[in-house]
Amino acid sequence: MTRFIDVHSLVRLVDETGVAEFLAALSDALRDDFLRWREFDKKARVASHSHLGVIELMPVADDGAYAFKYVNGHPHNTQVGLPTVMAFGVLAEVDTGYPVLLSELTLTTALRTAATSAMAAKALARPDSRSLALIGNGSQSEFQALAFHALLGIEEVRVFDTDPHATDKLVRHLSACTPLDIVRAASVADAVRGADIVTTITAYQGHATVLTPEMIEPGMHINAVGGDSPGKTELHPGVMGLARVFVEYEPQTRVEGEIQQVAADFPVHELWRVLLGEVPGRESPRQVTLFDSVGFALEDYTALRYIQRIATERGIGQQIALVPELDDPKDLFGLTASGRRRAVLRRAA
Numbered sequence: 070m071t072r073f074i075d076v077h078s079l080v081r082l083v084d085e086t087g088v089a090e091f092l093a094a095l096s097d098a099l100r101d102d103f104l105r106w107r108e109f110d111k112k113a114r115v116a117s118h119s120h121l122g123v124i125e126l127m128p129v130a131d132d133g134a135y136a137f138k139y140v141n142g143h144p145h146n147t148q149v150g151l152p153t154v155m156a157f158g159v160l161a162e163v164d165t166g167y168p169v170l171l172s173e174l175t176l177t178t179a180l181r182t183a184a185t186s187a188m189a190a191k192a193l194a195r196p197d198s199r200s201l202a203l204i205g206n207g208s209q210s211e212f213q214a215l216a217f218h219a220l221l222g223i224e225e226v227r228v229f230d231t232d233p234h235a236t237d238k239l240v241r242h243l244s245a246c247t248p249l250d251i252v253r254a255a256s257v258a259d260a261v262r263g264a265d266i267v268t269t270i271t272a273y274q275g276h277a278t279v280l281t282p283e284m285i286e287p288g289m290h291i292n293a294v295g296g297d298s299p300g301k302t303e304l305h306p307g308v309m310g311l312a313r314v315f316v317e318y319e320p321q322t323r324v325e326g327e328i329q330q331v332a333a334d335f336p337v338h339e340l341w342r343v344l345l346g347e348v349p350g351r352e353s354p355r356q357v358t359l360f361d362s363v364g365f366a367l368e369d370y371t372a373l374r375y376i377q378r379i380a381t382e383r384g385i386g387q388q389i390a391l392v393p394e395l396d397d398p399k400d401l402f403g404l405t406a407s408g409r410r411r412a413v414l415r416r417a418a
């Protein structure tokens with residue numbers, strides 16, 4: 070049988086664990102998997118674009134497990150009462166192809182994206198970073214703030230969104246569940262001024278210029294999350310020229326990331342190499358570092374395996390017949406009414 074984790078089961082897993090603890094465990098698991106990067110069969114995700122958004126399939130595998138995520142990105146969705154990003158995914162055994170887990174991945178995507186952002190910032194931001202500017206206060210934003218607070222020791226969050234209701238919601242949640250100092254900024258420039266780390270996590274179907282070169286200060290770490298598909302970016306191209314740039318999987322990010330706006334040979338470094346100590350991360354306290362995040366399948370593989378482990382330990386989720394359970398593995402027809410009738414007739418004869 071296949072374990073099925075719906076949204077309610079995932080919420081139970083997160084609530085029983087605690088959001089900060091879940092983020093910390095996920096961040097450790099992500100680091101372990103990034104450190105064995107060479108063991109994975111990797112490919113850029115398969116994207117299906119329309120004028121309003123994108124639907125993507127994200128596969129990855131190692132010798133033991135295969136994972137894929139279905140995910141969309143539709144910035145206008147919130148106007149029709151749907152989230153911008155929705156997702157689900159599957160974990161399967163490589164040796165048999167048997168799907169062991171079918172799980173919600175919408176909430177999980179927010180958790181794994183925040184855990185990945187924090188993992189990257191731990192390797193790239195100045196260790197004395199205490200303030201975070203958070204531009205874009207939608208679905209992903211609380212998870213980002215919590216990850217940076219719990220995993221990097223961020224004490225102040227400077228928030229801005231073009232939609233004041235989104236900021237109201239973020240401020241309400243963060244003040245209820247964290248001791249963070251929250252500053253409501255009047256503009257992007259106001260939020261970014263003096264911040265050690267800047268996260269951009271906005272949704273706009275086009276080339277936005279949320280951050281411009283004159284906003285960037287020496288020593289900043291930029292965590293650019295919202296530009297994640299062709300024609301959908303957040304940074305003025307001049308920002309890249311000011312920074313040492315890091316990516317998840319270069320072949321995918323060249324097409325989908327902020328670096329789609331610069332020359333094809335613009336120098337970037339894959340994050341796993343920094344984690345393994347093969348290339349330097351930040352080279353000086355005044356250097357600007359930029360994590361051009363688009364989301365890579367390995368992050369969902371890690372999340373699915375973590376969910377499978379803790380759900381099994383705690384007996385959470387349903388067992389469902391996603392594929393047939395057969396007495397005779399060659400007798401698929403026996404499942405149908407005609408096949409069952411023949412079996413009854415055979416037994417009666």
Ligand SMILES: NC(=O)c1ccc[n+]([C@@H]2O[C@H](COP(=O)([O-])OP(=O)(O)OC[C@H]3O[C@@H](n4cnc5c(N)ncnc54)[C@H](O)[C@@H]3O)[C@@H](O)[C@H]2O)c1
Binds near residue numbers: 206210229270
């Ligand atoms: N890189 C990754 O791994 C990854 C993972 C998940 C989501 N994302 C992307 O992150 C973005 C945010 O996702 P979400 O689920 O929070 O979306 P959301 O629609 O819930 O929130 C986006 C927010 O951005 C705000 N916004 C739009 N333009 C802005 C601007 N110029 N300045 C300030 N605020 C602005 C909107 O008002 C909205 O509140 C999306 O673009 C999504 O595709 C990336």
